[in-house]
Structures are given as C-alpha cells and as structure tokens.
Amino acid sequence: MSTHTIATSLQTETETSTVIDRRWQEALQTLITDPRELITLLELPEEALQGALASAKDFPLKVPRPFIEKMKKGDLNDPLLKQVLPIHQEQDAIPGFTYDPLEESESNPVPGLIHKYRSRVLIVTSSQCAIHCRYCFRRHFPYEDNRSQGNHWSKMLHYLQQHPQVNEVIFSGGDPLSIGNRALINMLNDIETIAHIKRVRFHTRLPVVIPERLDTPLIEALANSTLKTLLVIHTNHPNELDTRLAKRLHKAQQAGITLLNQTVLLKGINDCADVLSELSEALFAAGVMPYYLHLLDRVSGAAHFEVSEKQAQTLYKTLLGELPGFLVPKLVREIAGKESKTPISVF
Ligand SMILES: *Cc1c(COP(=O)(O)O)cnc(C)c1O
Ligand code: SF4
Numbered sequence: 001m002s003t004h005t006i007a008t009s010l011q012t013e014t015e016t017s018t019v020i021d022r023r024w025q026e027a028l029q030t031l032i033t034d035p036r037e038l039i040t041l042l043e044l045p046e047e048a049l050q051g052a053l054a055s056a057k058d059f060p061l062k063v064p065r066p067f068i069e070k071m072k073k074g075d076l077n078d079p080l081l082k083q084v085l086p087i088h089q090e091q092d093a094i095p096g097f098t099y100d101p102l103e104e105s106e107s108n109p110v111p112g113l114i115h116k117y118r119s120r121v122l123i124v125t126s127s128q129c130a131i132h133c134r135y136c137f138r139r140h141f142p143y144e145d146n147r148s149q150g151n152h153w154s155k156m157l158h159y160l161q162q163h164p165q166v167n168e169v170i171f172s173g174g175d176p177l178s179i180g181n182r183a184l185i186n187m188l189n190d191i192e193t194i195a196h197i198k199r200v201r202f203h204t205r206l207p208v209v210i211p212e213r214l215d216t217p218l219i220e221a222l223a224n225s226t227l228k229t230l231l232v233i234h235t236n237h238p239n240e241l242d243t244r245l246a247k248r249l250h251k252a253q254q255a256g257i258t259l260l261n262q263t264v265l266l267k268g269i270n271d272c273a274d275v276l277s278e279l280s281e282a283l284f285a286a287g288v289m290p291y292y293l294h295l296l297d298r299v300s301g302a303a304h305f306e307v308s309e310k311q312a313q314t315l316y317k318t319l320l321g322e323l324p325g326f327l328v329p330k331l332v333r334e335i336a337g338k339e340s341k342t343p344i345s346v347f
Pocket of ligand 2: 173
C-alpha cells in the first residue's frame with residue numbers, strides 16, 4: 001500500500017470514528033461472564049460447568065465474543081478456551097504459588113505506579129481487562145487501590161518529573177486500552193510535557209480479543225505523538241491472530257507504531273516448538289516482532305499451567321533451530337526484587 005492510500009483510508013475511517021468506537025465499546029458491554037452461557041455457546045460438555053462455577057467465584061469468567069469466535073466448538077482442549085475457562089484445579093493450594101509473586105506492592109511509591117526497573121515506570125492505567133486470563137499474575141492485585149484517576153494522576157506526573165532517570169512510561173493494567181481514546185490522549189499529552197520521557201509503551205491484550213479497539217483515532221493519536229509509541233500485544237497461540245486482527249495491526253505498523261508481542265509459556269496451550277514457531281511467523285506476517293516468552297509467574301490458582309524450566313529450555317533449543325534469530329522471543333522469568341526480567345540460559 002502506498003503512503004497516499006493509507007492516509008486516505010485513515011481519513012475515511014476518522015469520519016466514521018464514532019461508529020468504530022461504538023463497535024468496540026459494544027463488544028465490551030456484551031462480554032460473556034456466565035460460565036453457563038460460555039458452555040452453551042461452545043457446545044461444551046455439561047461436566048465442565050461445576051468446576052467453572054466454583055473457580056469463577058475467586059476470579060470471575062470474562063471473555064469477549066470476538067475471542068470466542070476464534071475457538072472450536074465442542075473442544076474442551078481448544079488452546080484459546082483453556083486460557084479463559086475456570087477449572088477445578090485452580091482451587092488447589094500448591095506450595096510456592098502465592099498471591100503477590102512479583103512483590104509489586106513493594107515498589108509502589110504512588111498508588112497505581114510501579115517503579116522496579118531504573119529507566120521505566122509502569123502505570124496501572126485501568127483496573128479493568130476485557131478478558132480474564134486464568135494464568136494472570138495480577139489475578140489477586142488490589143486494583144481498587146491503584147487507579148490512575150484524578151489525584152493519583154497528578155501525583156504520578158509529579159513522580160515522573162522528579163525522576164529524570166526514567167525515559168519510558170508503560171501503560172499497563174488491567175488493560176490500558178479498556179479506557180477511551182479521549183482519556184488516553186489526555187494522559188499522553190501530559191506525559192509529552194516532561195522532557196526526559198522519550199517513549200510511551202502500551203501493554204495490552206485488548207486488540208487481540210476485540211480487534212476493533214485498534215481504531216483509527218487511537219492509531220492516529222499514537223502516530224502523531226511527539227513521543228515514540230509502542231504497542232506490546234499479548235498472544236499465546238497462533239489461533240489468536242486472525243485476519244481481522246492482522247489487518248488492524250498492519251495499519252498500526254504502517255502508521256509508524258512499533259509493535260511487539262509477549263507470550264506466556266503455558267502447559268497444554270503452547271508448550272510445543274511447532275506452535276510457538278507458527279506464532280512467531282504469524283506475528284511477523286502481521287507486522288509484530290516477538291519480544292518476550294515468559295515463564296509463568298507463580299501465582300496461586302495457576303500452577304496447572306506451569307512448564308518446568310528444564311522443559312522450557314529443551315523447547316527453546318528446538319525453537320532456535322526452527323526460526324531465524326529475529327523471530328525468537330527472549331526466554332525470561334520475572335524474579336521479585338531483580339532490576340530487570342531474568343533471561344533463562346539454555347546452553
Ligand atoms: C516487565 C516490567 C517492565 C518492562 O520491562 P522491559 O524489560 O523493559 O520490557 C517495567 N516495569 C515493570 C514493573 C515490569 O514488570
Ligand atoms: S492483565 Fe493481561 S494477562 Fe492479566 S487478565 Fe488482563 S489481559 Fe489477561
């Protein structure tokens with residue numbers, strides 16, 4: 001596509017931006033939260049219901065319809081379904097799996113702001129996610145105390161001003177894209193006034209589960225910022241990358257936004273070199289570079305997803321043989337108290 005056609009197509013969509021906005025907001029308002037409904041929609045066996053109801057009490061089921069559309073009906077082993085369906089095993093207390101595995105509450109100088117790594121801070125932009133991933137390390141995070149609204153936002157800006165070693169702000173959550181474009185643009189504009197901040201990065205899964213969230217006003221706002229902007233999406237399986245999503249990502253990339261992906265290594269979902277290699281290929285085809293392959297954070301309720309470090313190393317060696325170097329994500333683990341993610345060596 002030439003630059004000219006892109007500009008034209010962006011402009012056409014801007015004119016109907018309210019309509020586009022409504023589409024993702026509607027998808028957010030019609031999330032599936034009742035395990036019975038999910039089981040009926042996907043024609044799953046009834047015996048899945050009991051576990052789903054029991055485990056949804058601790059961390060509710062939440063999944064958008066566009067994500068469900070990518071799942072195979074009648075298949076309890078569907079790799080996307082397994083990421084969202086609550087099951088009995090979540091109730092098992094497993095030694096070593098805790099409520100705050102990353103000890104984030106230790107590096108929380110202002111409510112909603114986490115400063116663990118020297119040059120970048122993470123901001124809990126929204127307490128909401130469009131989807132609840134069963135393996136999420138924030139499944140027990142006290143979001144209610146950590147919203148970046150009102151008062152907190154000015155305290156955060158003040159903190160950024162006082163810390164010249166910080167050159168990058170990460171909008172995280174929850175999911176930062178669960179709030180509207182207007183609010184995001186206001187935050188972006190505030191950050192642009194701080195001279196030592198060079199980049200803003202969004203860690204988001206929302207476009208993956210509701211592709212329309214990557215709408216033209218958002219793409220334009222990020223592309224037009226005086227800051228470098230990055231979107232780090234989160235996909236775990238190639239089935240998540242359908243053409244609807246790929247089209248949006250491609251557009252964002254063409255507009256000059258850097259696109260990266262992070263994956264969590266999950267037992268029974270993507271613990272196989274072929275699946276991971278297919279994922280990297282699909283990401284690249286959509287304009288996204290693989291960034292991190294995370295070992296699971298040991299949060300209580302997620303033990304059944306864990307792939308051992310040894311298995312991960314073996315798998316990673318196979319991956320190195322299958323992919324060009326630039327499509328191999330970095331294999332890392334997060335260790336509480338460290339100054340960066342910790343690379344896992346395989347040789
Ligand atoms: C992961 C993380 C970051 C970002 O780390 P990068 O290695 O720069 O991607 C920043 N802050 C916190 C608290 C994190 O958990
Ligand atoms: S923070 Fe990310 S991994 Fe956790 S539930 Fe939200 S979208 Fe899923």
